[in-house]
Amino acid sequence: MKNNYNRIAPFYDTLVRFAFGDCQKKAQTYYLSQIDEDAKILVVGGGSGHFIPELFRLKPAIEIDYLEPAPKMIALAKKQLSSNASNQINFIEQKLEDVALTDQDYDCILTFFFFDIFKPKKSAQLHAKLLPSLKENGKWLMADFNPPQRLHHKLWIKLMFLFLYFSVKADQKSIYHYKTLFSKHSFSLEESKEFCKKLFFSSVYRKRT
Numbered sequence: 628m629k630n631n632y633n634r635i636a637p638f639y640d641t642l643v644r645f646a647f648g649d650c651q652k653k654a655q656t657y658y659l660s661q662i663d664e665d666a667k668i669l670v671v672g673g674g675s676g677h678f679i680p681e682l683f684r685l686k687p688a689i690e691i692d693y694l695e696p697a698p699k700m701i702a703l704a705k706k707q708l709s710s711n712a713s714n715q716i717n718f719i720e721q722k723l724e725d726v727a728l729t730d731q732d733y734d735c736i737l738t739f740f741f742f743d744i745f746k747p748k749k750s751a752q753l754h755a756k757l758l759p760s761l762k763e764n765g766k767w768l769m770a771d772f773n774p775p776q777r778l779h780h781k782l783w784i785k786l787m788f789l790f791l792y793f794s795v796k797a798d799q800k801s802i803y804h805y806k807t808l809f810s811k812h813s814f815s816l817e818e819s820k821e822f823c824k825k826l827f828f829s830s831v832y833r834k835r836t
């Protein structure tokens with residue numbers, strides 16, 4: 628099975644911290660405050676969910692559908708929850724391709740380091756699948772890599788994909804411009820910030836009619 632993150636779930640966060648310090652976490656959490664107070668949110672490929680405590684701290688009234696196919700990642704995400712918050716989060720152990728989504732269901736979609744695991748064509752298909760489930764004026768928070776410019780970033784990214792190829796049977800081997808996913812649709816870019824010498828970005832898009 629491709630992209631099987633179950634295999635590396637127990638040490639995924641440690642590896643990310645070793646490779647990129649707290650850059651990834653900064654990109655994930657930077658715009659969480661932009662989510663509406665009582666939003667219904669879809670988290671796609673949420674992984675171990677280490678940003679969940681911060682999300683509930685900032686927005687205690689939110690409701691989350693948490694889509695993640697790796698059971699070990701889901702088990703880690705559940706450990707992050709207080710007993711109150713566990714009533715507000717619905718874990719869906721499936722791939723995005725296999726799940727049935729309802730139109731206009733979510734106020735906000737979160738895709739953090741999700742599209743980088745797919746080839747551009749597949750990312751575009753998955754993005755198109757998510758699109759109708761976001762309400763008009765809904766927000767889409769995205770955090771991911773920019774194509775690396777510096778030599779040492781290029782080397783780290785090559786190493787990362789090599790490791791992912793052998794460990795999780797990664798589908799993809801390079802970073803591309805994920806922002807283009809939003810350019811064909813009616814989205815406006817509300818805010819965007821780059822981190823760690825521009826290797827990472829975090830953006831808030833709003834869906835327009």
Ligand SMILES: C[S@@+](CC[C@H](N)C(=O)[O-])C[C@H]1O[C@@H](n2cnc3c(N)ncnc32)[C@H](O)[C@@H]1O
Pocket residue numbers: 630631632633655671672673674675676694695696697700721722723724738739740741744
């Ligand atoms: C690179 S990790 C990112 C995890 C987390 N979002 C983060 O930022 O730390 C990608 C995650 O997407 C999940 N995933 C893989 N294929 C998927 C699919 N087809 N649909 C939904 N999630 C998927 C993996 O299990 C993994 O947890």
